[in-house]
Amino acid sequence: MQQRRKDLRFPLPRGFAARLQGRRVLKVDRRAKYILIHLEGDEILLCHLGMSGRMLIGNGPVLEPEAHDHIILETDDGGHVRFNDARRFGMMDLVSEAGLARHKLIKGLGPEPLDPAFTGAVLATRLDRKATSIKAAILDQRVVAGIGNIYASEALFRAGLSPKRKAGTVQGPRAEKLVAAIKAVLAEAIAAGGSSLRDYVQTDGELGYFQHRWAVYEHEGEACPACECDIAVTGGIRRMTQGGRSTFYCPRRQR
CATH class of the missing domain: 1.10.8.50 (Helicase, Ruva Protein; domain 3)
Incomplete structure (x- = not known):
């Protein structure tokens, strides 16, 4: 795990890199335009790509990060996921499973348009x-x-x-x-x-x-x-x- 700056659109959580180190991903989900990466230990990595952000998946270690590679996640099989965002309008946060619905960016969201309950x-x-x-x-x-x-x-x-x-x-x-x-x-x-x-x-x-x-x-x-x-x-x-x-x-x- 490499954290190459302290903030994106908002400051990254305190101890962000250490808190992600060694965590197992259980599933990847979505709410509105937010990516929800569910981690072992009942915590969620909450992400938004902003206007120009990208998640880039590759094999092997990242030997020469690009200028706008702000977060690099390394996997056990030797691969990596880079969060690249030239404008830094994207964001990342860590939130508990129980606290997701109360998160300031999530709690006010309306219904999902493709949900059958949206009529x-x-x-x-x-x-x-x-x-x-x-x-x-x-x-x-x-x-x-x-x-x-x-x-x-x-x-x-x-x-x-x-x-x-x-x-x-x-x-x-x-x-x-x-x-x-x-x-x-x-x-x-x-x-x-x-x-x-x-x-x-x-x-x-x-x-x-x-x-x-x-x-x-x-x-x-x-x-x-x-x-x-x-x-x-x-x-x-x-x-x-x-x-x-x-x-x-x-x-x-x-x-």
Whole structure:
């Protein structure tokens, strides 16, 4: 175990390297965008990759660490896992199994979007009386956990909902359609290996391919799928900025 700096986005726990030394990994899990590495001794290594963080797996010792290799975990079989993060927006912490649900980064998270318990009724309750836009609401990790900017635009398009619509008006059938769209978009993205932007790759080094299936995201000025309108008149798919993030939508199909 090599700890090559004292902090990432937040300071690393006191005695971090010593506390990880010799620990056996029992399983690897996830909550929202957090990686949960369950360790022997009822403790969890809680990780977030941030915007540019990567877990790089290799064989043999790391003889020449790269500039942004901040944490290097060495395994009994001679392999290693490097946490590489150029921007240092990622984080790592150690938390007890019993304390995970109370951790400051976990306790406020909303339901998992692919959980069968996440239904239209559940979403409608969490959106009730919210005056913010529906796009901002489903990006709020307290409403539903783990939805990113690209998939929010894609899900709203499939559900036929304007990203500018007030969240509180997404009730009943609208909420049911949105939940179904969220689940479908995420399931298809996972099957396609995600969306490769910049240097994102899968665990086997292959690119994700869901970006080739985007209906609206980064298609400004183009016709949306199965479009029947004259884009010379309508202008096609539009782009706007919400909360500092790009939103792509079809004003004709999304209301």
